[in-house]
Amino acid sequence: MYWHVPGNVRTLQRNLKTRKKRAGMYVASRRKIIRKKNKALHVNFGWDNKDKPLFGYFDRVYYTDEAHYNVTGFKQAPRVLREEGTREEPQNIAQQHDQEPEWAIHMYSYANYYEKGPLNFYSENDKDNDLLPTPKAPSKPRRRKNESDESLQQRVLNWEANKPPEVELEIKGAHITQAYYTKHLLPTYIKAIQEARKRDSSLDWYLQEDNDPSHGTRSTGNVAWVEKLKNWILTIEHPAQSPDLNPIEGLWNILLQRVEQRILHGNARLKPGDELEEEWDGSKQHLKKILQQEWDKIPMEEVRARIMEMPWRCREMVRSGGLACKSKLW
Template identity: 45%
Template sequence: MKEFKKYNDCRRVRKRKSQEKHTKLGHPWRVDESTLRALMDDATNPVRDKPLGVQIRTNNIPLTKRALEHNLRTRIHAGVYKQAYTKKEISLDNKYLRVGYGYINQWQPIFGFWDAVYWTDEAHFNPEEDFQKPSILRYEGKRLKTNNIGVRKPVKSSPLTLHMYATVNWYYKGPLGFYNDDVDMLTLPKPLQRPRKYKYETQQKYKERLTEWELKCPPAIEGDVGGHHMTQEYYTEHILPSYIDAVQQARIGATIEQREWLLQEDNDPSHATKSFNNVSRKLKDVNWIRTLLHPGQSPDLNPQEGVWLILKQRVKRRLNSPLPPETIWDGTKQHFKEILVQEWAMITLTEIRRLISKMPSRCKQLATNGGEAIRSEHW
């Protein structure tokens, strides 16, 4: 009766009583919160990148794996996630360019601007690399914290590595092309000697010659994925014509109002986007190709990177899943190429348009985040 008068309710009031006493109903936790937080530190938990079962045995935690997962998730908002890897930090100059790119293009419409861009990129795929990325125990939303980022191991050189290129547009998906095959293998050229300043040469003229020399030097490929490097001449002869042909076909068969189609290229030295007196620029000028200015270190501003991600995920899934005998990879480079072509053919324009439609929001984000990298579920 006293409880009824106090709470004006005849139901059980155990929860109200516990709130007044600042206690919780049910059995107490078997592990203190301090013990759970100690698992997040490398100093107190040296096996943080190991499976939970190993961490339980190493740290003598009196819980099962499932109970520990529940404790981590509900009490400190933590869990086991795929580990992030270190990447080259975006330079201050490129951050400045990225912010400018965001300010200029954040209000550009999908129809009338972004749908007129032909996105291009080159990539490589090594089927012998590890498909399963390591995991690590960490707090939610702390993926890019320093102690949660692992060191990327160098990718082993493999004769099965395929180098591929393609271009996509809101209305078009180009064929998947391959380069650096056995037929037209491109060996690494000897580095050109750094030019010396002449006695009576102006500083401006010397800087121009130095810039031209830097552009002609072959780029270094991270991890030595295939042992092949691309020069401007090779890119202009084998890859660029297919990009130009896609733009020319759009001009001929366009049923939309007259517009200017743009070609997007990243700042790889072989593309020669930083100078004008080179074979690549001359070929684009002859064909009246206008390019979209693209800041350096910006794969997050190229939807083609998202298309590569879709392709690689599906191929990895196919190589790892049980399949009928006639569809299993036989281990040869030719069959691997056929698998890539088959999976590429199944990527739809709807998926490509979903990626391109993210460009306005990414540009708005760039204009406010200081040019930092943009990461999402798409790419």
């Protein structure tokens, strides 16, 4: 025996299966592969923040994010009643539906230990945003004859701010330009921090964004960076491939699960005595209303519970060498 435990294999198997927490062969939980460079960034983030307090640091961070929802592509296949060995028969196969781009709903919000922002939407049809499908990006500006360094730098910054994002075949993210983010989304986050300063000007308040190109976190001097500087916004560096270090990701999980259950099961999922809800009428506009309703129902206790995990998550980054961490919450 590998562990040098006395007894034969059959005895061990029987004991493991009959205990309260049964041991057996289960499907392994999957995680995305984190690149070596990003693992190092995760560990550095953990070392920098593992000893910082919940009250006095993590409770002063405004965690922000953009997400999307597409009702045409549910993740979980329905369960079917069938006999053993009939899995591949036509009546027992569920059709896998592709996500239709016109049904993608893009949304954004923020979360802090003391408040949860409203759920807002931004549209792929806005005239000043280059979303799917995107045109070919103009070539990077080159120096003109007798052009000064300042003029060339300004033209390069304008080119970067309005450059269409790279498009993937599957809609996975925000797909917004830096200029659009700065004009339409960033003001919401800045206003929330300014209101927090009004409540208590003696404290520092921080903004956390991921490294999406639209956020302007990969360089300095760009339009998003300048807007944050103008408003005295303190930012927290967020390592790449780290949704497990942003508590609002846990709130997205709650929201999408509850919306999916409401769409699939309606009032049938409610407990006796619960107030009946309006059934989805099949329109995109009503779906946005449902998303907002379910977002508003998430209590601050669930928000705080996820933020309270941040010190542990930072320590876990150090312990695991930068691997993704998972808890019961997210």
